[in-house]
Amino acid sequence: MTSFRSLWMGLLLLEVLGLLGVLQLGAQAQVFVQSDFQEDKFMGRWFSAGLASNSSWFLEKKAVMSMCSTVVAPSADGGLNLTSTFLRKDQCETRTMQLQPTGTPGSYSYHSLRWDRTSLISVVETNYNEYALLDTKGIDHDFRMATLYSRTQTPRAELKEKFSAFCEARGFTEDTIVFLPKTDKCMKEQE
Ligand SMILES: *[C@@H]1O[C@H](CO)[C@@H](O)[C@H](O)[C@H]1NC(C)=O
Ligand SMILES: *[C@@H]1O[C@H](CO)[C@@H](O)[C@H](O)[C@H]1NC(C)=O
Numbered sequence: 001m002t003s004f005r006s007l008w009m010g011l012l013l014l015e016v017l018g019l020l021g022v023l024q025l026g027a028q029a030q031v032f033v034q035s036d037f038q039e040d041k042f043m044g045r046w047f048s049a050g051l052a053s054n055s056s057w058f059l060e061k062k063a064v065m066s067m068c069s070t071v072v073a074p075s076a077d078g079g080l081n082l083t084s085t086f087l088r089k090d091q092c093e094t095r096t097m098q099l100q101p102t103g104t105p106g107s108y109s110y111h112s113l114r115w116d117r118t119s120l121i122s123v124v125e126t127n128y129n130e131y132a133l134l135d136t137k138g139i140d141h142d143f144r145m146a147t148l149y150s151r152t153q154t155p156r157a158e159l160k161e162k163f164s165a166f167c168e169a170r171g172f173t174e175d176t177i178v179f180l181p182k183t184d185k186c187m188k189e190q191e
Helices: 002-020 056-064 156-171
Strands: 024-025 029-031 045-051 069-074 080-088 091-101 107-112 118-127 131-138 144-150 177-178
Touching: 002 156, 029 118, 029 131, 045 156, 069 131, 156 177
Parallel strands: none
Antiparallel strands: 024 029, 045 069, 045 144, 045 177, 069 080, 080 091, 091 107, 107 118, 118 131, 131 144
């Protein structure tokens, strides 16, 4: 009952936010989106080169995580399909996240069926051909994450600094930021 109510509130909030254009989540935190976001240029393969989160799950796992490859493709409902391939227990696993449009270009909602939770994922900054800085925020639960997407597995040092600054501006302390090591496993072309 409670979760249904908060989900409904979340959806209502998304609608209002979409209308406002600027996503204002609570008094203290605003999420901006890349201006003039061009979704078509955001498609294709990205590598998750950096992550920051203070969730205990992430802090436990971050030492053993490695870079994963994500293919962004348009989905039928006007959102995005994010298909990630990663190594888990010595096997390559593929998982697709279906992001729904919010009405604001560059901003998407994601509902996890497994956890029955909704998050807002925004492309805060990107130049499309090299990097993207993403912000993930729980709408009906307390979760925040920052992600560095890189078109290559070897992001430039300047890009890493940019990501660190992006994370720090969002309140993430240094110990919650991780640059994921590159791996050859599960990185084969597959589309
Ligand atoms: C998006 O992903 C879902 C779930 O894997 C799949 O059923 C659907 O066909 C995909 N959509 C497109 C346009 O590829
Ligand atoms: C870190 O976690 C605490 C407790 O869960 C939360 O209140 C805080 O907002 C989080 N900080 C960030 C930057 O996500």
